Amino acid sequence: MSASEFVTGEVDLEKFHKKLEKRIDGLVELGLIRPIDYEYSDKKDGKLNGLPFTLKDSICSKNDPTYAGSKILEGYKPPFDATVTKKIKDSGGTIFAKTHQDEFAFGTASTNCAFTTPKNPWDKERCCGGSSGGAAGLSAALDLPHINLGESTGGSISEPASFTGVVGLTPTYGLVSRYGLISFANSLDKIGPISRKVEDAALGLDIISGKDFKDQTTVKKETNYRKSISEDLSGMKIGLPTSYFDIAQDEVSEVVMNAVDDMRSLGAETEEIELEMTEAALPAYYIIAPAEASTNLAKYCGMRYGMEGEPDGNFRNYFSKIRGKGFGEEVKRRIMLGTFTRMAGYRDKYYLKALKVRKKIINDFKRAFKKVDVLAAPTAPMVAPKIEEVEEMAPVEQYKLDKLTAPINLAGMPQLSVPCGFHKKMPVGLHILGDHFQEEDILRAGHNYEKRRGKIDYPEA
Amino acid sequence: MSEENVKIGLETHLQLLTDSKLFCGCPTTGNDNPNTRVCPTCLGMPGSRPRINKRAIEMGIKVAAALGCETPDEMNFSRKTYFYPDMPKNFQITQFSIPVGTNGEVTMELDSQEKTVRIKRVHIEEDPGKLKHIGGNITSSDYVLIDYNRSGVPLCEIVTKPDLKSPEEARTFLRKLSEIFEYLGVYDTTGEATIRSDANISTGGERAEVKNITGFKDTEKALRYEIRRQVNLKKRGRKVKRETRGYDDKSGTTKPLRTKEQEADYGYIFEPDLTRIELRDSWVNTLEKEIPELPHQKKRRYVDEYQLSKEVAAAICSDFDMTKIFEDIINKGKNVSIVANILSGPVKKVLNYNEIRLAESEIDEQKIIKIVDMVENKEITDRNAEMIIRDIAIEDKDPEDVKKEKGLGAVTDDKIDDMVDEVLRENEDVVEDYMNGKGEALNHLVGKIMEKSRGNADPRNARDTLKKRIEN
Numbered sequence: 001m002s003a004s005e006f007v008t009g010e011v012d013l014e015k016f017h018k019k020l021e022k023r024i025d026g027l028v029e030l031g032l033i034r035p036i037d038y039e040y041s042d043k044k045d046g047k048l049n050g051l052p053f054t055l056k057d058s059i060c061s062k063n064d065p066t067y068a069g070s071k072i073l074e075g076y077k078p079p080f081d082a083t084v085t086k087k088i089k090d091s092g093g094t095i096f097a098k099t100h101q102d103e104f105a106f107g108t109a110s111t112n113c114a115f116t117t118p119k120n121p122w123d124k125e126r127c128c129g130g131s132s133g134g135a136a137g138l139s140a141a142l143d144l145p146h147i148n149l150g151e152s153t154g155g156s157i158s159e160p161a162s163f164t165g166v167v168g169l170t171p172t173y174g175l176v177s178r179y180g181l182i183s184f185a186n187s188l189d190k191i192g193p194i195s196r197k198v199e200d201a202a203l204g205l206d207i208i209s210g211k212d213f214k215d216q217t218t219v220k221k222e223t224n225y226r227k228s229i230s231e232d233l234s235g236m237k238i239g240l241p242t243s244y245f246d247i248a249q250d251e252v253s254e255v256v257m258n259a260v261d262d263m264r265s266l267g268a269e270t271e272e273i274e275l276e277m278t279e280a281a282l283p284a285y286y287i288i289a290p291a292e293a294s295t296n297l298a299k300y301c302g303m304r305y306g307m308e309g310e311p312d313g314n315f316r317n318y319f320s321k322i323r324g325k326g327f328g329e330e331v332k333r334r335i336m337l338g339t340f341t342r343m344a345g346y347r348d349k350y351y352l353k354a355l356k357v358r359k360k361i362i363n364d365f366k367r368a369f370k371k372v373d374v375l376a377a378p379t380a381p382m383v384a385p386k387i388e389e390v391e392e393m394a395p396v397e398q399y400k401l402d403k404l405t406a407p408i409n410l411a412g413m414p415q416l417s418v419p420c421g422f423h424k425k426m427p428v429g430l431h432i433l434g435d436h437f438q439e440e441d442i443l444r445a446g447h448n449y450e451k452r453r454g455k456i457d458y459p460e461a
Numbered sequence: 462m463s464e465e466n467v468k469i470g471l472e473t474h475l476q477l478l479t480d481s482k483l484f485c486g487c488p489t490t491g492n493d494n495p496n497t498r499v500c501p502t503c504l505g506m507p508g509s510r511p512r513i514n515k516r517a518i519e520m521g522i523k524v525a526a527a528l529g530c531e532t533p534d535e536m537n538f539s540r541k542t543y544f545y546p547d548m549p550k551n552f553q554i555t556q557f558s559i560p561v562g563t564n565g566e567v568t569m570e571l572d573s574q575e576k577t578v579r580i581k582r583v584h585i586e587e588d589p590g591k592l593k594h595i596g597g598n599i600t601s602s603d604y605v606l607i608d609y610n611r612s613g614v615p616l617c618e619i620v621t622k623p624d625l626k627s628p629e630e631a632r633t634f635l636r637k638l639s640e641i642f643e644y645l646g647v648y649d650t651t652g653e654a655t656i657r658s659d660a661n662i663s664t665g666g667e668r669a670e671v672k673n674i675t676g677f678k679d680t681e682k683a684l685r686y687e688i689r690r691q692v693n694l695k696k697r698g699r700k701v702k703r704e705t706r707g708y709d710d711k712s713g714t715t716k717p718l719r720t721k722e723q724e725a726d727y728g729y730i731f732e733p734d735l736t737r738i739e740l741r742d743s744w745v746n747t748l749e750k751e752i753p754e755l756p757h758q759k760k761r762r763y764v765d766e767y768q769l770s771k772e773v774a775a776a777i778c779s780d781f782d783m784t785k786i787f788e789d790i791i792n793k794g795k796n797v798s799i800v801a802n803i804l805s806g807p808v809k810k811v812l813n814y815n816e817i818r819l820a821e822s823e824i825d826e827q828k829i830i831k832i833v834d835m836v837e838n839k840e841i842t843d844r845n846a847e848m849i850i851r852d853i854a855i856e857d858k859d860p861e862d863v864k865k866e867k868g869l870g871a872v873t874d875d876k877i878d879d880m881v882d883e884v885l886r887e888n889e890d891v892v893e894d895y896m897n898g899k900g901e902a903l904n905h906l907v908g909k910i911m912e913k914s915r916g917n918a919d920p921r922n923a924r925d926t927l928k929k930r931i932e933n
Contacts, residue, residue, distance in 0.1 A: 060508040073507065080501050082508060178734075180508040187733035216512050216736050291730050295540045298551035299505050315546050342542075342728040351730060 003200040004226065006051055006145035013040060013050050020052060020096065020144055026461060030124070030141060031116035032134045033097035036064040043092030048207065052146040053088050054097045056132050058105060059149055059191065060180040061085045061095055068182040069103040069131075071114040072326030073306040082180020083215065084149060084191055084208040091207050099134030099148060103328045104297065105156055105184040107131045108401035109390040112330045117387055120164055121461040122426055126384040129160030129401075135194045136160035136168065141461035147204040148194045153184045154285050155380075155405025157192050158417040162429025163384035165419040165456060167446070168194045169201040172437045173412030174219045176205075177212030185292035188285075188409055196458075198418060198447040202226040205439065221437060228440040229447040234267030236445060239372035243278040244404050244431075248378035255428040256378045259420035262452050263376070263445065273375060277364040280357050281407035286399060287341045287354035288410070294338030300326065333395060362411045369435035374445050378404060379417040379429030408433050416442040418450055427456075466665035467688055469631050470581075470623035471680075473658045474616045475642050476588070477520045478649050482613035483587045484511030484554065489615075495608035503613035505549030510734045517615040518561070518738060519748055520647040521585040524617050525562025526749045527641055528580050533559050535739050538732040543725050546605070547589040549612055555586035557729045561740075567621075568757060569637040571630060573771065578634055579622040588614040598711070617647070623661060623668075628684035631660070632677050636779070640756045643781045651821045660684060664691040667703040671715050674708045683708040687715050759784060767797050776805035782819040783808070786826050790833065799833050807847035811854045823857045824850070831860045842919050845869040872918045877910070880918070881926050884909045892931060903927060 001009075017040055027033045033054060041050045055061060058068040060078035062085075067073040081089065088095060102112040110118045110133025118133040120126040121141040128137035132150030137160070139148055150157045152170040161168025170192045178189055193204025202225040211220040240260065245253040264270055302308050302322030309325070311318050327335070341350035368375060381403060390398065408415050413436055420430035430449065434442040482489055485502035492498060501509035525532055539557035562583035569576055590612040596603035619638060625631045639656055642648030658680055659672045669691070674683045691701045706715040719725075754762070756778045763774035777783050783804055790800050808829070812822060832849060835841045841849070841864060852863045864870065872880075884906055885892055895902035903924065910923040 058508075066507075068507070076507070078501075078506065078508060080506075080508075179510050182507040185733070187731075214512065215510055216734065292733055295542050295552050295728070295730060298542055298544065299507070299549065301544065301551060303546060304504065304549065305506065316544065319544055339728060342730050343726050344728075347729070355731075 001145050002197045003051055003145040003147050003195060004197070004203050007047070007049055007203065011049065016144070023142060023144065024097070027097075027138060027141060030121065030137060030461065031100055031113075031118040032128075032138045032141060033099050034065065034115070035097045036061070036095070038094060038096045041089070041092045041094045045092060048088070048092040050092060050094050052144070053093045053095045054099050054135060054138060054146070054148045055082075055085060055095060056135050056148075056150050057098045057101050058151055058182040058184070059085060060182065064095075064098070066098065066182070067115070069101040069105070069113050069115065070300075070326065070328070070331070071307060072300045072322070073182075074114075076306045078180070080180065083177035083212045085180060087208050087210075088149075093147075093207070097138075099132070099138055099150075101134055101156075102131035103331050104182070104293065105131035105151060105153055106293070106330045106334050108155070108159060108398050109385070109387070110134065110160070111387060111390045112328060114328055119387070120384050120426075121459050122165065122384070125386050125388070126426065127163065127387045127390050129163030129380070129384060131156040131160075132168075132194060133160045136164040136166055139166035139194050139196055140164040140458055143458060145200075146195075147200055149191055149204070149208070150194045151181060151184075151189060151191050152405075152409060153188045153190075153289055154409045155402045157190075157194060158379045158405050158415055158429065158431060159401060161194055161417040162379035162419075162427065162431070165427030165458070166194060166196055167198050167201050167419070167450075168192065168417045169205060169439075169443070170409070170415045171205060171209065171439060172414045174217050175209045175221060175414075175437065175439070177208075177210070177215040177218050179212055179214035183292075183296040185289040186296070187292060188289055188412075190409075190412075198416070198443060198450050199226060199229060201416070202229050202443050202447075223440065225439055225443055229443045231444055232267060233263060233445065233448045236268045236374070236441070237372040238263060238268050238270045238445070239273035239368055239375045240270055241273045241275045241278070241368070241375055241377050243275055244377035247278070247403055248381045249423075251423045252378050252380075252382060252428050255421035255423055256376070256430050259430045259449060259453070260376055263449050266448050266452060268445070270376075271372065273368045273372065275364050275368060275407070277357070277361045278407055281361055281410055282399065282403055284354040284357040284361070285402065285406040285410055286337070287350050288358065290334040290338030291342045291351050291354075292338070294335045294342070297327070297331065297335055302326070330395070358410050361407055365408070365411045365413055365433075365435070369438075373434075373438070373441050375433040376445070377431045377433070379431035380404060383423050383426035383428060404431065412436065414439045414442055416446045418446045419456055420449070420453065466663075467626055468623040468663045468668070469625035469627075469684060470661040471619075471621045471625065471631060471634065471658050472660075473619045473621075473635060473638060473656060474588075475619070475639065475648050475656055477517050477585070477615040477617050478647050479514055479516045479520070479615055481514055483514050483517050483585070483615035484613055487613065493610065495606070496610060498610045499612065503549065504609055511554060511732070513735060513738065514615065517585060520615075520645070521561040521583065521617055522740065522745055522748050523645050523647060523752055524619075524642065525565065525583045526745070527645055527752055527755060528562065528565035528567060528583060528619070530562030530565035530580060530583055532562055532740055532745055535559070535737050536561055537737045538735050539729045540732050541727040541729055543727060545589065546607060547592050547612075549590065549609060553587060553589065554732050554735075555618075556584035558731075560584035567634065567637055567641070569633055570775070571633060576630070578624045581620045581622050583620075584618050586616050586618060588612065588616050617642075623663070628681040628688070631684055632681040635677050635680055637756070640779060640781070644753055644755055646753075651818050660687075662687050662691070664688055664695070664701065666691075666695070666701045669701060669703070669715075670705045672705060672707050672718065675710065679708065679710055682713050683715060686713055690715065767791070767801065769797075769801050773801050773805040776809050777801065780809075780812075780819050786819070786829060789826055790830055793830070795830065795833050796837055799836055800829070802843075803829065803833060803836065803846060803850075807843070807850045810847070811850050815855060817854075822854045824854055828853055828860050835860070835864070839871050840864075841869055842871050842917065844916060845871065848916075868915060868917075870917055872914045874922070876914075877918055877922060877926055880910050880913050881923070881930055884913070884927075885930060895931060
């Protein structure tokens with residue numbers, strides 16, 4: 001039963017609740033969630049009917065522990081709900097856990113979590129991807145209707161969805177309010193649903209999208225995403241960015257090409273597309289994102305909330321002590337990186353130049369979307385690596401896992417990862433990319449493909 | 462103080478008079494208990510976001526226009542990063558690359574000469590919270606308390622070019638600036654309002670920056686101290702270092718904070734949570750139309766239209782509320798010169814003595830009209846008027862009542878004649894002195910008449926009458 005069926009059908013909530021309760025310990029053991037105190041929503045207005053939700057650890061919910069995967073926020077309970085949290089609560093959803101993530105979302109494998117490393121339900125030695133690793137792993141591990149909210153800055157929804165064989169939807173920047181999301185890089189952060197089925201992701205987006213006066217970057221869009229997915233694919237033009245297929249491992253590209261064939265058989269037309277800026281995206285991303293992140297993280301200094309210590313010495317000594325203790329290695333690396341690229345002598349050379357590159361990347365995609373409706377490509381260059389392997393990778397090697405997701409995230413355009421097969425018994429993701437605010441197109445493409453693909457046998461977890 | 466090579470540039474912050482803060486809905490005034498006017502946004506809680514207060518932007522546009530600045534088609538905000546406990550986010554949202562105004566000027570009068578100070582830029586930013594050092598000062602306190610009520614209050618920063626030549630000029634400039642803000646209705650000159658400046662000062666060599674100077678007087682003091690310090694250094698054959706200094710208002714001195722090498726690098730980036738703000742012509746034009754007659758324009762008009770002296774016009778125009786009362790009263794057909802003299806003379810004097818603005822006093826239009834009428838009808842002397850104003854300025858009293866209570870009232874000519882007779886009779890030796898060429902003896906006699914009349918006689922009248930009587 002999917003989340004969407006749960007909402008429209010008659011469900012014995014009490015029975016369902018008991019089933020969910022029984023599963024929680026196992027999910028904790030896999031390192032996927034941190035449960036929170038919750039009460040089942042008794043709101044039955046046909047919207048969510050108590051449907052369970054989880055929130056990535058960086059999404060605030062009032063009085064619930066919200067740590068963004070960092071020790072420096074351990075014990076912090078926000079005094080307010082994020083807008084998406086409020087929307088779920090108002091629609092009768094039940095939030096039962098926070099999902100584990102890389103510290104402040106800095107990572108591609110959820111191996112930078114301060115608390116635990118989520119294990120991939122398909123192979124517990126492998127990672128879930130990152131940074132929304134817990135949310136993606138949970139979607140694969142929990143065979144009960146539910147929706148998880150993740151967050152993507154440079155691919156943190158699509159990549160873990162691909163690694164765990166679930167659906168991840170990253171909406172257009174500005175479609176979903178970021179109020180109450182603990183920021184990584186504000187010009188890039190996007191909240192989006194992770195689920196087992198495309199229809200459920202569309203349902204999630206219907207609930208959380210919309211203009212919010214508390215986030216000035218949001219826009220007004222009147223759409224019903226769940227309704228829009230059912231149209232067929234005849235006449236849809238799908239572009240295949242050749243560089244993406246070249247970057248991915250051959251076996252992974254092959255699996256994705258098979259999925260493209262399936263879509264063709266459903267009436268879609270395909271053509272090859274050259275995206276010139278692909279190689280420039282990762283460097284630009286790793287300048288802009290840390291630059292913004294390093295300013296966002298300045299506020300964590302052992303005052304007001306989170307980790308505290310004995311105040312000795314002057315405030316500088318104290319701030320340094322807490323920050324030295326509270327932040328993990330990757331966080332410190334990105335603070336230094338981000339601080340460097342915006343310093344007076346380097347700002348022009350790095351930060352401002354990266355912003356120009358970003359504009360070119362947007363134009364690159366805009367040109368493509370003049371020719372085609374959506375793009376299809378592998379989500380990640382490979383399948384989920386082993387946790388041990390990731391931990392041995394140099395930071396730059398880890399960053400490269402973002403290579404296929406960074407460009408579209410820099411462009412602020414929507415993307416959907418749909419499981420499309422296996423390599424080495426691990427799931428492979430089909431990435432469907434769309435133009436700004438063309439969520440209907442990518443959801444329609446994903447939903448039609450998913451129907452054609454058929455059911456996935458998720459591992460017993 | 463006049464030093465040939467003194468160059469001063471000011472970066473001055475004035476609080477914009479909005480109801481709510483710059484990036485959230487918290488009130489800018491009200492409950493003064495610490496940390497009561499705060500929310501997740503002005504406390505910088507994780508996940509909170511700023512949203513623009515349109516009123517503050519409009520005020521900024523007006524200031525820029527009033528200072529003759531160029532306004533951009535589109536502007537944005539940036540993050541200025543540095544660590545300090547009064548800043549909840551450890552960065553300040555301010556304007557960096559495209560501020561609301563650039564390249565303006567302020568014209569002011571110095572020793573009846575016009576002087577133009579060039580304005581480099583005008584920008585809008587948020588104020589940090591307030592630190593309270595308990596048990597000592599910044600270096601010696603036992604602990605520090607932080608009040609974030611002020612955090613996020615909108616400020617307008619005015620940056621001048623180094624056109625100011627002396628501490629007195631700097632003070633005049635700040636007065637002028639606050640006058641303009643007051644006229645625009647974007648600044649509250651009463652109550653706790655402060656004008657805070659950072660100053661760049663050079664006396665020919667390297668420049669030093671002096672931070673955190675509050676108010677007009679302290680600006681003059683701090684600059685005077687800093688110029689003397691630099692001049693003395695040079696006299697001893699030493700060079701002025703390029704450094705940032707802080708002003709300590711208790712000792713009236715400046716002290717080194719950091720040298721150039723330690724200069725903070727603010728690492729500006731665009732504020733990604735705020736969208737760019739388009740300054741459409743129609744919007745800017747509407748706001749420009751709302752700009753009232755500014756102090757220098759009003760002053761010129763008062764001189765031309767009402768034949769006031771420059772000094773009298775300047776005194777009235779230095780308080781916007783006073784110009785309102787002045788114009789209202791003369792529109793009722795009252796004698797312009799009497800109204801102008803009462804406002805620019807005794808009223809101004811009493812307000813200055815009490816260090817308040819007209820709006821903070823109990824003086825209103827009706828009370829001034831009563832006094833004007835009394836003077837015009839010769840019921841009271843100018844001196845009486847001042848005595849009444851002294852009484853009604855801080856207490857809500859009726860001028861007529863004060864007049865009665867104090868037994869004030871101009872003495873009639875007949876009465877003066879009688880008093881003169883008496884005084885001449887009682888002081889024959891003094892009269893003799895005067896007749897023998899001791900001119901100042903007359904002052905003594907005038908004094909006696911003032912004494913007899915309990916101050917109600919017009920001294921000039923008394924003097925003339927005395928002179929006439931003795932000399933005939």
